[in-house]
Structures are given as structure tokens and as C-alpha cells.
Amino acid sequence: MKNRELTKLLKASVRPALGCTEPIAIAYALAKAKSELSSEIEKVEIMVSLNIYKNAARVGIPGTNYKGPMMAAALSLVRGDYKKELEVIENVTEADIKKAQAIIDSGLINLKVMEEVNGIYIETRVLSAAEKARVIIIDNHLNVVKTEKIKADLEFETYQIEVDRKNDFGAILDFSLADILTYIKEVPLAEIEFLQEGVDMNLKVAAEGLKTENSLSSKFEELIASGFLNDNLLAKAKMKAAAASEARMNGSKLPIMTSAGSGNQGVVNFITNAVVVEAKNLSHEKLLRALALSNLLTLYIKTATGSLSAMCGVAVAAGVGVSASTVYLLGGGEKEILAASLNVLGSLTGIVCDGAKEGCAYKVATAVDWSIIAAKLAIAGKAVPQKDGILAASFEELIDNLAYVCQPGMIETDQAILKVMQAN
Template sequence: MRNEIMKEEQFLSILKSEIAPAVGCTEPVAIAYAAAKARTLLEDRPDRTSVIVSRNILKNAMGVGIPGTDEVGLEMAAAMGVIGGNSDKVLEVLEGITPDEVEEAKAYARSCVSVSLKDTPQKLYIEVRLEKADDSAVVVIEGGHTNITKIQHGSHILYEQKGCREIQRSAPDKDGLTIENIYEFISNVDIQKLDFLDECVRMNWTIAQEGLFGEYGLGVGKSIYPPEKTELTAADLAGYTAALAAAAADARMSGSTLPVMTVCGSGNQGITATLPVIGAALVLGTDHERMYRALALSCLVTIHVKQFIGKLSPLCGCGMGSSIGACCAFVYLQGGALEQIRYAVNNMTASVSGIICDGAKSGCALKVASVISSACQCAALALKDHSAGSMDGIVSSDVESTIRNLGVLGSRGMADTDQVILDMMICK
């Protein structure tokens, strides 16, 4: 019994550690967070701000909207952090920025902020340097969007360690996750222990409605499922679930100030792992308990897959991670069991593996819509006991081997892809 309790608490700890709120895309927001943190060390506004980042951060931050503005880019993200950011709010650092501060940040970004590339093998590296004639501050983030590894004021190093004590949380061990034990956990956990997902449902549903009824980006969500249509039928499953997720991505990628609940450090992954599940539950008339178990399943499968792919990758995290989680949840919501969930993972791998990440931008909503449509198709096949197998490319008859193969594809198999993508983006 003790082992079962420990095991259950470990799953809950993993969920709680990988689900967190953020305002805006997490890469530029992490830059704003570092800038705001450094700004607290200086009495006056810095004359110069230098942002030095890894190529994955540059790729993901250069084309995405900054919350509360019509601007994009790393310069504006850093300027917003310096001018009006609140580092105490971590990934919600830009919440509450005023219109006057936005205008100040625009001017500051044009004249006082520079961006350069760090020659590092690390995928997630952010260094922000603030300078005045007689003062300076440096903050470095590595490995995770909030993992501060260095804080320096002038020549005095205040912190230099693996994680800043203010924000560091002991990371639960995820190595033991499997599709089988995830399924066992979500099937048996006391449903009240999943009540913490309430805020995730509320937050992500709100931004989906903002995207459906507002004017954001390409308007992918509302083009798939018109918001004025109110009656849902079983035939709406694919369209409605894709529309909800895409609409939230429309809003988030195009400057909405509404927060989202992230999964594995990504708002779009959080959107893709949760909103299709909520939408499917509405279409299918699922009760509260089964929907929350399905949400836990989707998020844990996403976390499991992303553990192999990595937080930042040449592969699209929504396509290779959270859409697989959503597909498993679709199967579960429609009465599927463990074997059909295994089929769902293999079907999705056969369907969408290889979708690249070419940076965060409004077009991400198109990819979100595509992979959720595929998730509906793959779930339908799995429920009929149809599964891609060992003759289907990188798919293995063992689902855990399939997931490991995705990780190898995203690391060794696409080692040069990020550089090629970034070169194309910069040289346009």
C-alpha cells in the first residue's frame, strides 16, 4: 500500500511541476523575466540592454507577438521586462503592463537593446546584461524557462548555481513513466486529487473563447468552427476540438494578455494537451470525473513524450508531444482501454512525426489545428483496434520503443535542422 501511495504522489508531483501559468509565449516571456529580474538590481533605468541567447531561443522568440502590444521580437520582450516587468510574477512577468509603459518600451527597444547569438550547445540559454555608466546587472537562465543560474550586480556575483533559490523546485523523477502506469494512475487516482486542474480548465477555456470571438492572427480557430454555432453533435468532434485549440493559439501568438496554463514550459503545448480534451468532453457529454481523468492522461503522456524529445527541439512540441496526449485522451473519453491507447500513440507517430518547429508565430495555430484533426482520426482507428506497427517506419510494436524513437529522431536525426531553419528565417 505504501508503494502505491508513493507512486500516486509521484504522478501528482510530476503533473503539478510541469503545469504552470504564463502570459505570452514562454521564450520571449523568459527573456522579459530575466530582464525584469536584472532591473531590480539597478536604481535607475539602464542605458543599454544586451540579450545573448541560444539559437533555439532566437528561433522561438523572433516572430511571436508580445502580450499587450502589436510588436514582436526579442528586443521588445527585453524592453518590456526592463520598463514594466514584475519579476515576482515569473512567467506572468508582463501581466499588468500599462499602455504608457508599452510606448516607453517601444522607444527603448529601438535605441537601447541589442540581441546576439550565444555559441553554445545548450538549447535553452538566455543572458540579459543591463548597463549604466557606473552600474551593471546580469541574469542568466539555462535549461528551463525560469531556471536562473547566475545573478550578478556589478562585479559581485549574488547567485551562481544550478537554480535560483527563489524559484527552484525539486524536480520529480519522470524516468519511470510509461503509458501503462500512466493509464493505471489516471484510472485509479482519487478524483479530488485532480482538483488542481480546475484553474487549467478555466484559464485555457477563457483564452480559447477570446480567440474564437476576437480578431487574432490568422483566425484559424474561428475559420474551422464558427463561434456563433452553439449546438454540438458527435459529428463536430474533430472540427470543434481543433477549433478550440487553434483559437487559443491564435490569441496567444498574436499578443493577447490573457494567461494560459503551460505544459512542459510551453503554452501551445498546454493548449493542445487540454482544450481538445475539454471540447471532446462537451461534444460527447462526458461527466466531470472522466474529463479530469482524461486531462491528466493527456498531460502525463505529453510529459512522457517530451522527456525524450526535449523542451526545445527541431520537432514541433504540439505535433510530437501534446497532440499524442490529446489522442490518448480522445480514446479514453470514448471508452477505449490501455491497448487502444497504445494504438493511439503508434498511430499518431505514423501520422505526424517529423513536423518541424520553425519558431513561435501566428502560423502555429495552423499546426495545432492539423495535429488535433490527425488525433481525432488516429483515435478513431485505435478504437477499432487498428494500429500502425513495426513495418511502419519509426513505429515499433512496443509503444515505449516508439516514444524513444521519436526522441532519437528529434536529437540525433535532426541535429542540423535548427541551424538550417534559423538561417532561412534570418535570411528572408
């Protein structure tokens, strides 16, 4: 029973997405609302939480040179297909971009940031002369909790947003680290074979990014060529991960496999494990089981801390996930995984999320690099002391402490970050 539930959670939390998930989720919600109307749209209203806006404001929209939620929303009106979920605006053309820009210039779309609302909240409303429709998403990027259509002269009822709600993956918190480790040992390979698609997909984006001139990954290559960096597992992992992150943040037309709602978390999980397995000449089975471990732990941590928070999920969630899976790949067990988690959270905790953008590639590279080192230190018997700072003697207590620091601890930090971004 436990194994079936974990497979279900794993499959639900690993999904392909085109572009950064926050503006794309806005496009998805708007496309779904648009599909409810049978007459021409005259006005669009979009309300989003602080966290959604923060992650949508500065990020590239796939297939364009534009950034931000307005272009994502306008393209959704032009060609959005909600049935494609997080690939809702794939295959954008130049003609589509011109139409979208004309929509933005017309003032048809109004976007409001709900600064008092944290986490994932998206409400899209489309209005015509005869009718209007709205779609509301909370807690994860595809979790539609309300779809309704009414006559144009009526008003929507106020939707009561729950303050302390678990996200759609809350069941993951019913499992322990020991449960997850038992699962990755026992689960039939056929049930997790789908994870290979994430490796193939994300390495393809990395290959695209590695061809980009003056990119972060190209500078890593120069540092290797000059002898400043060694050409080893660490360098390859962070270079490929940075390349994939930078490409998608700048509007790559290629989809990425996400992890726990984040493309960059998916980049860290799939690429890091693939590079370690290749460098150590390990089996395909080892790769799949490592991927299951890292993605489930990423989901566990993001569910505990909140889908979106002021803390960088690449560092504290995917970072712990791939450090744990690296320990597994190097032959370590539960004791070493806890040690690796202490090493990651004893050092990377506090890296803030100041929105999705090109610079996320630097955080991705940092998380990948240190997570592998943290795993090697754990295997060697070295860990940050359990009583240091917010650390703890068990994995579950450690993540509980981290979650408390994130929410409620850093809610005001999130609001401060948004104010700085808006003034920048």
C-alpha cells in the same frame, strides 16, 4: 511514492503564462537580473539559444501590436515583475509600450543568438556605472541556475553549458506508460482538481479568438456553414483550439495554461479533452483524469525529445497526449493507447518547428483533428504497423526512437530553419 512524484511533476509542468513562453522567459530573466541592481541601468546584454530565438522572433507580445524578443525585453525593463513568473509583463499600457519603444530605439538592449546552443538557454546581463548582474536560465523557462552581482569593473566568469543535460523534469522518464495509467486511476481527485483551471483559462482565450474577424477559426465556421465541414466533435475541437492559439500568438492579454513549457501544447491538451468530454457527456472526474494523462504524456515526450527542438511539440507530444486521453475517454486501455500513439507518430512525425507565430494555429488544428481520429482508429483496432519507420512495439521504445530523431538527428535542421528565418 510514485503517485506523489507524478503529482509533483504534473503541478510543476502546468503553469499559466501570458504570451508565448520564449519571449516571456526572456522578460522573466531580465526582470530578475534588473531586481539585483540598485542603480540606473545603462546597458542590457541578452544571449539566447537558437531555439529560444526561433520561438521568440515572430510571435506577438501580449497587450501590444509588436512581435519579437526586443519588445518583451524592453517591457520587462519598464514594468517587469519576476515574482509573477510567466505573467511577468501583465497589464501593459500604451504608456508602457511608448517607453519600451524608446528603450529599443536608444540601443540600450543588445541581443545575441548563440547558434551553437540548442534547447532552452537564456542569459541576461544588466550593467550600471557601479555594478552589473546576470541571470542564467537553462532547460525550462523558469529554471534559474545562476544569479549574481559584481562590481562594474569586474568580469563574469564563463558559464559552462552542459551539452547532454536532462531538463528539470527528467524524473518523468523513470516512469512507464503503465505507471502513468495506474496513477490516473488511483490519484485522489482533489490532487488534480487544479487542472480545471486550465480548461477555464484556455477556453476563455478560445472564446476571445472566435470573435476575431478573418481568423482561422472564423474560416472553419464558414466551412461548416457551407457544408464543407461537418458540425461535429472534430470541427469544434480544432476550431476552438485554433482560435486560442491564434489569439495568444497575436498578443492576447489573457493568460493561457501551458503544458510542459508550451502554451500551444496547453491549448491542445486542455481544449481537446474538454470538447471530447462535453460531446460524449462524460463526468468531471473523467475530464480531470484524462487531463492528467495527456499532460503527463506530453511532459514525458518533451522531456525525452528536449524542451525545444526542430520537431513540432504540438504534433508529436501534445498530439500523442490527447490521442491517449481520447482513447481513455472512449473506454480504451493501454493497448489502444499504444495503437493511437503509433497512429500519431506514424503520420505527424517530421512536422518541423519553424518558430512560434500566428501560423502555429494551423498546426494546432491539424494535431487536434488527427489525434482524435487516431484514437478512434485505435479503438477500432487499427494502427500503423509497429515496424514501420521509427515506430516500435512499446510506448517507451517508441519515444526513445522519436527522441533520437529529434536530438541529435535534427540539430542541423534547427540551424537550417534559423538561417531561412533570418533571411526571410
